[in-house]
Amino acid sequence: MQVRIAAALALAIPSSAVAQSSIPDLGTAAPLVGNWSYVPATGGSDAVFADTSGNPQLWLHCTRVTRRVTVAKPATGAAPFLDVWTSSLTRSVPASFNPATKRLTIDLGAYDPLFDAIVSSRGRVGFSVGTQPALVVPPWAEAARVIEDCRV
Secondary structure (H helix, E strand, O other): OHHHHHHHHHHHOOHHHHHHOOOOOOOOOOOOOEEEEEEEEOOEEEEEEEEOOOOEEEEEEEEOOOOEEEEEEEOOOOOOEEEEEOOOOEEEEEOEEEOOOOEEEEEEEOOOHHHHHHHHOOOOEEEEOOOOOOEEEOOOHHHHHHHHHHHO
């Protein structure tokens, strides 16, 4: 009987929850020191997080006509997923790599719950790929503004 219950529970857990378990808990990770900037753009807006040397580390872009937000981080090669950690939600999101810009990008609808989790995360948001060190940034208002631009 216990085996049947365990098997039933295993089938009830969504496959995305299993993938989430591999994302490290970044609740105590120190966010990278740097600054966010916000810029209105043709057809949308951009928020960029740059480190103290001014090197961009994370981009959020709103494409207003499609109501989609892309998130990109520097990368040296392709990866199937970009793992996103917030204090309330974690998810592995299918990613694409652009060799011209050397960025790994995810693209989601502006109303995706992951964006609500990003803007309300407590003190930090993390982005990681495989076993590479996570990019942990503070969730400042500039990111929320880009997301909101795509929702109105």
